[in-house]
Amino acid sequence: xxxxxxxxxxxxxxxxxxxxxxxxxxxxxxxxxxxxxxLAYLLLLPFALLSFLPVIRNVPVAGMKLHMWxxxxxxxxxxxxxxxxxxxxxxxxxxxxxxxxNHISWxxxxxxxxxxxxxxxxxxxxxxxxxxxxxxxxxxxxxxxxGSQESRQRVNRxxxxxLRRGDIIGVFPEGGISPxxxxxxxxxxxxxxxxxxxxxxxxxxxxxxxxxxxHDVVVLAPGLNLYSSALRMxxxxxxxxxxxxxxxxxxxxIGRDALARQSQQIVxxxxxx
Numbered sequence: 001x002x003x004x005x006x007x008x009x010x011x012x013x014x015x016x017x018x019x020x021x022x023x024x025x026x027x028x029x030x031x032x033x034x035x036x037x038x039l040a041y042l043l044l045l046p047f048a049l050l051s052f053l054p055v056i057r058n059v060p061v062a063g064m065k066l067h068m069w070x071x072x073x074x075x076x077x078x079x080x081x082x083x084x085x086x087x088x089x090x091x092x093x094x095x096x097x098x099x100x101x102n103h104i105s106w107x108x109x110x111x112x113x114x115x116x117x118x119x120x121x122x123x124x125x126x127x128x129x130x131x132x133x134x135x136x137x138x139x140x141x142x143x144x145x146x147g148s149q150e151s152r153q154r155v156n157r158x159x160x161x162x163l164r165r166g167d168i169i170g171v172f173p174e175g176g177i178s179p180x181x182x183x184x185x186x187x188x189x190x191x192x193x194x195x196x197x198x199x200x201x202x203x204x205x206x207x208x209x210x211x212x213x214x215h216d217v218v219v220l221a222p223g224l225n226l227y228s229s230a231l232r233m234x235x236x237x238x239x240x241x242x243x244x245x246x247x248x249x250x251x252x253x254i255g256r257d258a259l260a261r262q263s264q265q266i267v268x269x270x271x272x273x
Contacts, residue, residue, distance in 0.1 A: 013225045034083060034234040037113070041081045045202060047134075048074045052138065075114040077269035081108075082230075083238040084208075090245030092116050092202060096163045097248065098194035100263045101204040102183045103172035105218035106226060107233070108206055111241050113139065115204075118168040121155060121190065129226065132135035142169070152189055169193070170204075173260060177220065183268040188260035195256060200248035203263040212241040244270040 051057060051070035051081050059066040084107070092099070092115065099118060101108065109120060119140035127133045127143050136143075142158055145151035159169050173186035183205075193199045208218050217236045220229045245265040249259055 030083070030237070031231060031235045034081070035231070037156075038078075038081050038234065041077060044074070060249055061148065064117075069257065071117040072114060075110045075117075078110055079114055079241070082234060083236070085238065085240045086243070087240050088115060088243045088245065091096065092168070092245055093200055094250045095168045096166045096197065097168055097200045097202050098104055098159075098163065098191070099168060099170040099202050099204050100173050100186065100191070100260075100267075101170065101206055102267050103174050104175050104208065104216075105177065106207060106229065107208075107218045107241070108172070108245075111206060111243060112204070114171050115243060115245075116168055117163055118170040120170045121159065121172075124151075132226070140167070146175075156190060156193050159190065160196040163193060163197035163199045173263070183264060185269050186260040186264035186267075188256040191256035191259050193257075195252045200250050201259055201263060202248050203246035203266040205244040205246065205267040207242050207271055208239055209242050210237065246270070 036127075048070050051067040055065040057065060061069040064072075076086065095116075099112065101112065112118060112120065117139070119142055120136075121142045121144055122136060122157075123141045124145045126136055129136075130145070140162075142155055144155045159171075162169055171190050173188070173190060174184040175187050181238065182242055191201065208216070217239070218229075218233055220226065246263075252259070
């Protein structure tokens with residue numbers, strides 16, 4: 001695996017938007033076969049959703065409930081159809097736990113679901129997105145209103161309840177997408193749910209890689225909506241998404257601020273390696 005010496009060095013090596021735009025006409029032909037393949041794959045979605053029926057959803061398969069296994073396999077297939085190879089190092093300790101990850105792209109969401117189905121905390125606006133908003137609800141997403149202390153407190157309570165129930169919950173504690181700038185400070189606000197529920201906190205690092213460099217084609221660039229960004233990604237050569245699952249943090253007594261700093265340091269170290 002290629003390496004850089006620091007988060008700043010890694011950020012400088014991210015492929016620039018201008019470079020990606022320059023080569024777009026040369027690789028757009030990939031869209032001609034990837035898009036039909038993706039649309040065909042999406043036709044399998046109703047069959048995948050059948051696994052959520054109450055009668056069969058809890059049937060055990062490969063160490064997890066049927067609906068979770070189908071969910072994970074479907075997400076892994078989606079990633080492959082999009083021309084992305086998933087490379088995971090480390091293992092989650094299993095439910096329940098709080099996953100805290102850096103946030104580069106909207107594509108981080110299927111990536112995390114492909115590792116283990118989890119209830120992600122996402123901005124309220126996603127609930128209104130056609131199809132995607134409804135699927136997010138089915139997947140157990142917890143929606144938060146940015147800038148609202150009341151919403152944050154309500155979400156913290158829901159997260160703690162879900163964690164006590166035995167779920168895995170995932171959050172992006174940077175508070176938003178941070179492309180081309182390395183890993184940003186992790187906000188500690190939502191770490192309190194893991195402390196209340198007495199479950200491990202698991203730092204997870206995500207980066208997109210191609211030809212020995214960080215790759216930003218998955219970033220939601222200015223002027224692009226989600227769907228045009230997806231078409232842009234489908235047009236480019238195959239890439240790899242590298243995911244490092246760090247050690248579980250269980251020393252809750254140090255407090256949420258210290259846990260947030262530790263998590264950010266672990267994620268930053270991998271991102272810059």
